[in-house]
Amino acid sequence: MTDTAQILATKLEKDAQNTSKTPLLGVNVDHVATLRQARGVSYPSPLAAALLCEKAGADGITIHLREDRRHIQDADVYEIARQLTTRMNLEMAATTEMLEIACQVKPYWVCLVPEKRAELTTEGGLEVAAQLTWLKEYVSKLQAADIKVSLFIDPEDTQIAAAVNCDADAIELHTGSYAEAGLAGDTDRVNVELERIKSAVITAKKIDSKLLVNAGHGLTRDNVNAIAQIEGIYELNIGHALIADALFVGMDQAVVMMKAAMHQ
Numbered sequence: 001m002t003d004t005a006q007i008l009a010t011k012l013e014k015d016a017q018n019t020s021k022t023p024l025l026g027v028n029v030d031h032v033a034t035l036r037q038a039r040g041v042s043y044p045s046p047l048a049a050a051l052l053c054e055k056a057g058a059d060g061i062t063i064h065l066r067e068d069r070r071h072i073q074d075a076d077v078y079e080i081a082r083q084l085t086t087r088m089n090l091e092m093a094a095t096t097e098m099l100e101i102a103c104q105v106k107p108y109w110v111c112l113v114p115e116k117r118a119e120l121t122t123e124g125g126l127e128v129a130a131q132l133t134w135l136k137e138y139v140s141k142l143q144a145a146d147i148k149v150s151l152f153i154d155p156e157d158t159q160i161a162a163a164v165n166c167d168a169d170a171i172e173l174h175t176g177s178y179a180e181a182g183l184a185g186d187t188d189r190v191n192v193e194l195e196r197i198k199s200a201v202i203t204a205k206k207i208d209s210k211l212l213v214n215a216g217h218g219l220t221r222d223n224v225n226a227i228a229q230i231e232g233i234y235e236l237n238i239g240h241a242l243i244a245d246a247l248f249v250g251m252d253q254a255v256v257m258m259k260a261a262m263h264q
Ligand SMILES: CC(=O)[C@@H](O)[C@H](O)COP(=O)(O)O
Pocket: 028, 030, 031, 063, 064, 091, 113, 120, 121, 122, 152, 216, 217, 239
C-alpha cells in the first residue's frame, strides 16, 4: 500500500468508528451543478466544489444523480468518484439503470431515495415497508459489489424496522419536516419533529445496535445544532443551505461555519 493509500485507509477506519459525540459532515454539492445547468455551460464545477469541501474538513461528499439529470450528470459521478479522497455518498432511486451505474462507479455509500419527477426536492422518505422484496434484493446486489447501503427514510418505526429487514448498513432520517417547521416559525411543531427524530434514533439503535444512523435534508446553520447534539447520529448530509452560504463566504468557509454550528 502506498503512503497516501495508507493514510486514507486509516482515516476511513477512524471515520467508520466515529466515536466523537458530534456527527461527521457530508456535503451535498448538487446545487453547484444546478447553477451550471441553469446556463448549460461547464462552470461552476461540482468536482471543484467537492475538493474544496474536503480540504476544508468535510468528511464525505454527497451527490444525487436524479433520473431527470436536472443537476448532477453521469460524467460528474465518474469524475468525482475518481478524485475524492474522502467517501462518496451517491443518492439515487432504486431503479435498474441506477444499479448499473452504481456498480460501475462503486461509491463508498449508496443512499436509496424516493424520486418524483415533479418535485422541487425530495419530499418524503423511501417507502421501504411497501417494497420490501424489491429493496432487499436491490440492497444485496449493491452490497455484493462492495458498496455500503443507506436508506433515506422518514423517522417512523415501521420504516426503520423495514430498513433493518433489508439488511441496510445505515439509514438516513429525513429532517425535512423539522426544517420546514422552523422556516414556518412554528416552535411547537419544531419540538414535535425533533422528538420524532430523537425517538427514531433510539428505536434504530434498539433494533440493531450496529446500524449507522445519519440524518439530513433542509439543515442549515440555524437549525443544525439540535440535530447534531442527538446522541447516536453518525453523519449529517447538508447541501442546499451550505452551498447558499458559500455564495457569500466561499466554499471552504461555508464548511468551517457549518462544522462550527454543529459543534456549538
Ligand atoms: C435525498 C435528499 O434529501 C436530498 O439530498 C436530495 O438530494 C435532494 O435532492 P435535490 O438535491 O435535488 O434537492
